[in-house]
Amino acid sequence: MSAKKVVIITGGSRGIGAEAAKLFARNGYAVCINYVRNVMAAKKVQQDILDMGGECIIVQADVSKADEVEFLFQAVDNTWGSLSVLVNNAGILKTQTRFEGISAERFMDVMRTNVLSCFLCSQQAIKRMSYRCDGRGGAIINISSKAAQTGSPNEYVDYAASKGAMDSMTRGLAMEVAAEGIRVNGVRPGLIYTEMHAAGGEAERVDRLKSKIPMQRGGEASEVAEAIVWLASEKSSFVTGTFIDTSGGL
Numbered sequence: 635m636s637a638k639k640v641v642i643i644t645g646g647s648r649g650i651g652a653e654a655a656k657l658f659a660r661n662g663y664a665v666c667i668n669y670v671r672n673v674m675a676a677k678k679v680q681q682d683i684l685d686m687g688g689e690c691i692i693v694q695a696d697v698s699k700a701d702e703v704e705f706l707f708q709a710v711d712n713t714w715g716s717l718s719v720l721v722n723n724a725g726i727l728k729t730q731t732r733f734e735g736i737s738a739e740r741f742m743d744v745m746r747t748n749v750l751s752c753f754l755c756s757q758q759a760i761k762r763m764s765y766r767c768d769g770r771g772g773a774i775i776n777i778s779s780k781a782a783q784t785g786s787p788n789e790y791v792d793y794a795a796s797k798g799a800m801d802s803m804t805r806g807l808a809m810e811v812a813a814e815g816i817r818v819n820g821v822r823p824g825l826i827y828t829e830m831h832a833a834g835g836e837a838e839r840v841d842r843l844k845s846k847i848p849m850q851r852g853g854e855a856s857e858v859a860e861a862i863v864w865l866a867s868e869k870s871s872f873v874t875g876t877f878i879d880t881s882g883g884l
């Protein structure tokens with residue numbers, strides 16, 4: 635069993651997940667970076683962590699599929715034999731579309747990637763973290779979105795609904811496993827400059843969103859990473875079932 639704390643970050647190859655992976659490594663964690671397609675990006679984050687003297691593996695797995703999630707967690711079992719933190723970060727956002735233009739296939743794709751993945755990974759994590767199973771307690775951090783509260787009308791009602799489901803799971807699961815030493819919290823980013831954001835909207839939309847943000851700017855992935863690592867740490871030892879907004883006051 636590793637003496638280090640071990641963290642799995644789903645979708646750790648790019649954006650918010652990649653920044654969180656590097657910050658966890660700087661804080662002494664052994665890091666498992668999950669990705670689905672972009673192996674070069676995952677390898678780059680891994681190299682950054684190795685260069686700073688950290689421990690890191692990368693594991694390809696589509697976290698919306700149960701067998702691949704099992705493979706991901708087994709890779710961590712085989713490497714370190716313990717798990718302290720899970721960050722459910724992998725997510726997708728499709729193009730802006732009015733509600734009636736969202737196909738059932740698209741809806742299910744978003745739900746599988748954003749919600750089913752959170753369910754499947756959390757189940758695997760809890761088996762390893764629960765005191766009842768001789769685990770050492772742990773923390774789960776779900777990367778939601780301000781969209782869970784706004785509903786994102788005329789744009790991505792499917793995406794917002796997926797994040798709303800994630801929030802509900804965060805609260806329910808937190809209460810269910812609190813006595814087992816596991817804390818479950820969420821982070822709700824607003825507009826963050828990543829590839830997802832670039833794919834989801836063009837310059838005009840960014841300007842429109844920015845004008846609604848009290849701090850009058852978008853955020854950096856590193857600013858979200860700080861909240862994630864804090865929620866994983868002992869510094870938040872009495873915090874569970876709640877959310878940190880990283881949204882510039884939105």
Ligand code: NDP
Nearest residue numbers: 645647648649650669670671672697724725779826828830
């Ligand atoms: P990016 O698009 O930059 O990165 C997405 C990551 O998820 C990539 O690492 C990608 O892997 C991975 N991924 C996607 N699908 C799967 C899958 N099926 N299995 C495993 N990994 C997968 O996203 P962001 O960093 O912007 O977003 C991270 C999280 O933050 C998401 O949950 C998003 O909804 C949320 N968020 C982002 C906001 C923003 O403005 N950016 C705002 C609010 C919330 P690969 O590289 O292999 O493709």
